[in-house]
Amino acid sequence: MSENSRPLPDFPVWPQFDDAERVGLIRALEQGQWWRMGGDEVNGFEREFAAFHGAEHALAVTNGTHALELALQVLGVGPGTEVIVPAFTFISSSQAAQRLGAVAVPVDVDADTYNISPEAVAAAITPRTRAIMPVHMAGQLADMDALEKISADTGVPLIQDAAHAHGAQWQGRKVGELGSVAAFSFQNGKLMTAGEGGAVTFPTAEQYELGFLRHSCGRPATDRRYFHQTSGSNFRLNEFSASVLRAQLGRLPGQIDTREARWPVLSSLLAQIDGVVPQSMDPRVTRNPHYMAMFRIPGLDEDRRNALVDQLIAAGLPAFAAFRAIYRSDGFWETGAPDETVEQIAARCPNTEAIYQDCVWLHHRTLLAGEEQMHRIADIVAETLAAA
Numbered sequence: 001m002s003e004n005s006r007p008l009p010d011f012p013v014w015p016q017f018d019d020a021e022r023v024g025l026i027r028a029l030e031q032g033q034w035w036r037m038g039g040d041e042v043n044g045f046e047r048e049f050a051a052f053h054g055a056e057h058a059l060a061v062t063n064g065t066h067a068l069e070l071a072l073q074v075l076g077v078g079p080g081t082e083v084i085v086p087a088f089t090f091i092s093s094s095q096a097a098q099r100l101g102a103v104a105v106p107v108d109v110d111a112d113t114y115n116i117s118p119e120a121v122a123a124a125i126t127p128r129t130r131a132i133m134p135v136h137m138a139g140q141l142a143d144m145d146a147l148e149k150i151s152a153d154t155g156v157p158l159i160q161d162a163a164h165a166h167g168a169q170w171q172g173r174k175v176g177e178l179g180s181v182a183a184f185s186f187q188n189g190k191l192m193t194a195g196e197g198g199a200v201t202f203p204t205a206e207q208y209e210l211g212f213l214r215h216s217c218g219r220p221a222t223d224r225r226y227f228h229q230t231s232g233s234n235f236r237l238n239e240f241s242a243s244v245l246r247a248q249l250g251r252l253p254g255q256i257d258t259r260e261a262r263w264p265v266l267s268s269l270l271a272q273i274d275g276v277v278p279q280s281m282d283p284r285v286t287r288n289p290h291y292m293a294m295f296r297i298p299g300l301d302e303d304r305r306n307a308l309v310d311q312l313i314a315a316g317l318p319a320f321a322a323f324r325a326i327y328r329s330d331g332f333w334e335t336g337a338p339d340e341t342v343e344q345i346a347a348r349c350p351n352t353e354a355i356y357q358d359c360v361w362l363h364h365r366t367l368l369a370g371e372e373q374m375h376r377i378a379d380i381v382a383e384t385l386a387a388a
Contacts, residue, residue, distance in 0.1 A: 009316050009376045014365040015193050020250060024243030034239045036060075037221065041242035046199070048249055049184075052167070055176025055201035057208035060237040060245075061215055064163045064185025067198035068096035070235055071159050071181045072131055074202075074211050077102045081130040086116040087325050087345065087352040089135045093161050094326050098336030102130070105338050106327050108349040112280040113137070114294065114359070117351075118146035129156050136165035136175075138292035138361070139191070141285050144170045144178055151180070159183065164291035166191045167256050171284050176201045186241075191255070191289050191364065192248035194241035252289075259290040259367040262374055266367065269378035270295050275385065292361040294322070297385070302357040308388060309360055315380045318366060322359030325352045 028034065028041045036042035042060050050058035061067050077083055079101035085093045087106035094104035107120035114137040121132055132151060134142035142160075151158050162168070162175050163185035169175075175182050186197035202208040213220060215235040218228035267278040279294040297305065305321060312319035326332050327345045338345070346353050366377060 009366075009369065009373050009380070011318065011373065012365050012368045014363065015188065015248075016251065016255075017244075017247070020247035021244050024247050025240060028239040028243040031239070036236050036239065036242070039239040041239040041246065042237050045242040045246050045249070048246060049199055050176065050201060052174075052249060052252075053176035053182075053201055054174035055182075055203070057202040057205065058176075059200045059202065059208060059211050059215060060242060061198045061200065061235040062237060063196045064183060064187060064190075064198040065092040065096055066215075066233075066235045067183035067185065067200045068092060068133075068159070068161060069099055070211055070215055071183045071200045072097055072100055072102070073214055074200075074207050075131050075157050075159060075181065077130045080128065082126060082128045083131045083133055084121055084124050084129060085133045085326070086135050086137075087327060087349040088114060088323060088355055089137070089161070089326060090163070090323055091326050091329055091331060092163075093133055093135055094332060094336075097131075097133075098332075098334075101336065103128075103336050103338055104326075104332070105129075106325075106345055106349065106352075108351050109137075109355065111351040111354070113140055113142075113282055114279060114355060115140065115142040115282075116147075118143050118150060120348075121147065122150050125150075125154055125156060129154075131159050132156055133159050133161055135161040135163070136168060138279060138294050139164045139168055139289040140279070140282060141165060141168050141170045141175075141288075143282070143284075145284070148179070157181070163187075163190065165289065167252055167287060167289045168285065169287035172286050176203075179203055181207065186245060186248075189363065191291055192245060192252050194244040194248070197237055197241050197245060255368060256287065256289045259364060260288060262367040262369070262371065263288070263290050263293065265371055266293060266374040266377060269374060270381060273378065273382045273385065275299070276381065289364075290367055291364050293364070293367055294359060294361040295381075296355065296359045298354065298358055300358040304388075305358055305360065308384065311384045311388065312360070312380065315384055317377060317380055318363040320361050320363070322356055322361060325349065325356045328356070
């Protein structure tokens with residue numbers, strides 16, 4: 001059998017579910033109360049999610065974008081303030097700040113890990129900066145040592161965008177043990193999912209209580225007289241989604257173990273392909289859930305990279321083009337953009353400019369396949385590049 005006629009890879013499906021989700025949904029249904037104020041599924045999930053991440057408190061919300069928005073609001077972000085975000089990220093990171101009336105300030109990322117550059121963060125801080133938002137790209141935590149020092153030296157709090165980082169650890173510390181607010185997503189492709197959903201972990205009871213008020217239209221849980229103590233919105237998660245997430249959380253540790261075993265194999269194989277550079281791993285990240293299997297092909301422009309992704313998909317891989325630089329999307333400029341041009345931002349974000357054009361990622365379900373499939377993935381990448 002020739003290389004090109006070998007069978008296509010057979011990857012596990014996503015989302016994954018079994019009787020644990022079915023039991024949870026029936027439990028939520030039969031309790032007779034389907035919103036968080038009357039049922040106990042959301043409360044139970046929050047306790048379990050907080051414990052899993054070593055956090056004092058967790059608050060479940062409608063989605064990951066709302067998790068970021070709510071967390072930023074708790075930290076005092078609003079009109080006239082600035083939030084430092086990586087230029088290479090999904091645009092929710094910036095839009096959450098912009099929807100609060102703040103200015104999102106994009107800064108460059110590291111060329112190898114794709115995480116926010118601490119040096120770029122330090123250079124971007126002004127008297128108006130109210131938060132620094134590292135995004136843990138593909139599950140690899142950003143340089144929390146450097147970022148925590150910057151935060152301590154300047155008094156500007158961190159908010160971890162942990163949408164990719166469920167179960168991640170930095171030098172043995174879980175996300176909730178790092179002393180800063182963190183926001184998670186449970187969108188359909190994420191490491192655990194209910195189709196949509198999100199959560200915020202808080203290190204203090206005061207932050208949690210303010211977050212609870214703002215996620216429930218300003219009402220405390222015990223209010224019966226419609227006394228709204230703060231402004232807010234309805235970001236409450238429903239009981240059915242919470243029941244699914246409790247089952248998903250129970251399955252997560254084993255899935256992380258599998259992906260952590262597969263990535264070194266796949267990364268090593270990809271690195272042997274001429275022109276392919278896998279995302280590098282910071283050794284201080286002691287647990288990486290691997291939301292994406294990411295690699296660069298330096299020298300490709302955006303059009304050639306997009307064509308390559310189409311070819312990989314045709315060959316059976318769940319491949320995707322990397323995120324666009326946020327400042328190269330029209331939506332970034334609608335409100336809350338810095339007083340700069342696209343080219344001015346691009347000039348101070350050279351790594352982002354390169355990565356968004358030459359980076360490819362594979363869905364994390366590929367890393368749940370057997371070790372032999374890692375070899376087939378690398379074969380397909382090599383064959384596709386050679387043909388191109």
